[in-house]
Amino acid sequence: MKNIDEIRADFPILGRRVYDKPLVYLDNGATTQKPRVVIDALADVYLSYNANIHRGVHHLSDIASEAYENSRETVRSFINAEKREEVVFTSGTTGSINGLAFSIGERFVNKGDEIILSHLEHHANIVPWQMMCERKGAIIKVIPVDDNGDIIFEEYLRLLSSRTKLVSITQVSNAIGTVLPVNEIIAAAHTLNIPVMIDGAQGIQHGVVDVREMDCDFYVFSGHKVYGPNGIGCLYGKEKWLSELPPFQGGGDMVDQVTFEKTTYNELPFKFEAGTTDYPAAIGLATALGYVTSIGRNYIEQREKELLSYATERLLSIKGLKIYGNSARKISTISFLLEGIHQYDTGMILDKMGIAVRTGTHCAQPVMKRYGIDGTVRASLCFYNTNQEIDTLAAGIEKVIKMFA
Numbered sequence: 115m116k117n118i119d120e121i122r123a124d125f126p127i128l129g130r131r132v133y134d135k136p137l138v139y140l141d142n143g144a145t146t147q148k149p150r151v152v153i154d155a156l157a158d159v160y161l162s163y164n165a166n167i168h169r170g171v172h173h174l175s176d177i178a179s180e181a182y183e184n185s186r187e188t189v190r191s192f193i194n195a196e197k198r199e200e201v202v203f204t205s206g207t208t209g210s211i212n213g214l215a216f217s218i219g220e221r222f223v224n225k226g227d228e229i230i231l232s233h234l235e236h237h238a239n240i241v242p243w244q245m246m247c248e249r250k251g252a253i254i255k256v257i258p259v260d261d262n263g264d265i266i267f268e269e270y271l272r273l274l275s276s277r278t279k280l281v282s283i284t285q286v287s288n289a290i291g292t293v294l295p296v297n298e299i300i301a302a303a304h305t306l307n308i309p310v311m312i313d314g315a316q317g318i319q320h321g322v323v324d325v326r327e328m329d330c331d332f333y334v335f336s337g338h339k340v341y342g343p344n345g346i347g348c349l350y351g352k353e354k355w356l357s358e359l360p361p362f363q364g365g366g367d368m369v370d371q372v373t374f375e376k377t378t379y380n381e382l383p384f385k386f387e388a389g390t391t392d393y394p395a396a397i398g399l400a401t402a403l404g405y406v407t408s409i410g411r412n413y414i415e416q417r418e419k420e421l422l423s424y425a426t427e428r429l430l431s432i433k434g435l436k437i438y439g440n441s442a443r444k445i446s447t448i449s450f451l452l453e454g455i456h457q458y459d460t461g462m463i464l465d466k467m468g469i470a471v472r473t474g475t476h477c478a479q480p481v482m483k484r485y486g487i488d489g490t491v492r493a494s495l496c497f498y499n500t501n502q503e504i505d506t507l508a509a510g511i512e513k514v515i516k517m518f519a
């Protein structure tokens with residue numbers, strides 16, 4: 115088991131300075147930093163075996179294709195999907211949801227049908243469904259949230275009906291940290307045979323994800339939020355759904371036979387992987403998942419719980435600081451405001467102290483509106499953060515308050 119210094123040493127960027135102060139990186143919800151093994155894996159592709167996958171008969175293409183398909187197997191095992199065919203590489207969560215919204219819309223949605231979302235969704239899990247609903251004449255229904263930031267389950271049950279074509283829900287709110295009761299949400303939808311998509315963009319990096327145990331029909335996530343490279347992500351789908359859905363992009367590799375009259379499609383998962391995918395990033399993602407496994411997902415979950423509880427207590431001791439999102443089930447993300455001080459001012463002053471936090475609406479305007487605010491400061495912590503960094507944040511916030519006093 116590595117100690118925290120050894121873990122931090124795995125992430126070269128954490129050792130850098132910003133404005134001549136040690137970097138305190140608390141913006142992990144936006145993107146995580148990369149361990150050296152991931153950077154090395156990417157470099158290794160380009161340095162020693164770069165070639166387009168699934169195309170050539172030559173040696174390098176064979177190695178790259180094998181590494182890419184092994185990466186798919188790593189993802190399958192990480193999320194415990196039943197089959198490799200159920201794991202589609204995409205450009206990320208946004209790419210996955212846009213693709214799925216198109217395919218589901220084309221195949222299953224008609225005028226007057228409904229899609230259920232929650233009030234906690236990231237724009238990436240709102241706008242693609244809206245675009246599809248506009249095309250198809252369908253309607254979005256929204257599960258409300260209470261003052262703590264929990265969805266109101268009875269309202270959800272009321273929304274489910276024979277008109278519901280899909281429930282698309284985040285596993286964890288990126289804006290306020292709530293962990294949603296996805297197992298219960300899925301079970302309730304399944305009593306009416308309604309499929310459920312889980313947006314795992316903020317879920318996969320914080321603990322064990324088991325799509326079979328969850329029984330979700332689709333699960334999507336981004337590599338860059340789980341210590342992997344940018345530009346890669348996944349769309350997991352149960353085979354029975356993926357085989358029924360039409361592809362969302364056409365091009366090379368996703369086809370079987372092409373004539374000018376008609377095209378037949380490749381088998382799963384290639385039907386959904388048109389064109390040259392970012393195979394180096396897929397290989398980097400698999401390396402990141404391997405790294406996470408080596409640290410231990412149970413360890414990560416436990417350590418982040420400790421960080422959340424330390425940070426919550428520390429920040430709540432600051433007079434004039436209000437936390438938004440007080441669910442009993444939260445990941446290590448704290449959204450807050452300082453009385454009378456705009457979030458941008460807070461964020462910009464903290465930045466000058468080397469502390470990186472996110473400010474604004476966090477691409478979740480509806481939930482900000484729900485609480486009558488136009489944004490927050492968000493500190494999103496992960497297992498490589500330390501209590502000392504939380505102390506630095508708290509001291510920085512005290513300084514901000516003094517400056518505005």
Ligand code: PLP
Nearest residue numbers: 206207208236238288315316336
């Ligand atoms: N869904 C949630 C809950 C997110 O937090 C994010 C990004 O912050 C996304 C979707 C979109 O992810 P990406 O920008 O990697 O596609």
